[in-house]
Amino acid sequence: GENVEQHPSTLSVQEGDSAVIKCTYSDSASNYFPWYKQELGKRPQLIIDIRSNVGEKKDQRIAVTLNKTAKHFSLHITETQPEDSAVYFCAGGGSQGNLIFGKGTKLSVKP
Amino acid sequence: NAGVMQNPRHLVRRRGQEARLRCSPMKGHSHVYWYRQLPEEGLKFMVYLQKENIIDESGMPKERFSAEFPKEGPSILRIQQVVRGDSAAYFCASSPRGAPGLDTQYFGPGTRLTVL
Numbered sequence: 522g523e524n525v526e527q528h529p530s531t532l533s534v535q536e537g538d539s540a541v542i543k544c545t546y547s548d549s550a551s552n553y554f555p556w557y558k559q560e561l562g563k564r565p566q567l568i569i570d571i572r573s574n575v576g577e578k579k580d581q582r583i584a585v586t587l588n589k590t591a592k593h594f595s596l597h598i599t600e601t602q603p604e605d606s607a608v609y610f611c612a613g614g615g616s617q618g619n620l621i622f623g624k625g626t627k628l629s630v631k632p
Numbered sequence: 633n634a635g636v637m638q639n640p641r642h643l644v645r646r647r648g649q650e651a652r653l654r655c656s657p658m659k660g661h662s663h664v665y666w667y668r669q670l671p672e673e674g675l676k677f678m679v680y681l682q683k684e685n686i687i688d689e690s691g692m693p694k695e696r697f698s699a700e701f702p703k704e705g706p707s708i709l710r711i712q713q714v715v716r717g718d719s720a721a722y723f724c725a726s727s728p729r730g731a732p733g734l735d736t737q738y739f740g741p742g743t744r745l746t747v748l
Contacts, residue, residue, distance in 0.1 A: 527674075553735075563741070572734075610674060610675065614734060622667075624674040
């Protein structure tokens, strides 16, 4: 079955800097990779997702890249703001199985 | 369009009691997933249901846990004879189609279960 590893587990950046979170997956059949943001005590919210027919997707300050050959995908947040502070989860899935989540990255943006 | 609804938001039970967690999917969604989240950890898949059917319960403990999604009404996750280790946040998600590894899942606010 699928296994998703996420790094780093914690990340601290200065406001305005960029943040990068990386995930690797094991199942080459996986082709859907969403990213969720979870603020303390709240629900996970989808912020961006990518499917295997594209290599990169952007939405304002957020971008996700996918390398199917290497089986890894990354979340990039530019011009970070204090409100970006949260736990971010990557996930991977395909037609044969459920979404498998990484263990999360706690991002702290210092003003 | 209301999002995924869960109730109660907080539930306190004593060891040995039963816990019932409810989830109403988004309007138009007929696929429901339950996840468990322990403090400082990720989301662990428990069960995937469609109306009146359990599709995949591979992540759910064989004993004390059960789930249903009746034709009418919310999906229910039931935990019998709760133990302290059941204390966690339980999230429900829903999607419009039946491809759990491909379909966007939208999460509810969660039920935080505390077992005393």
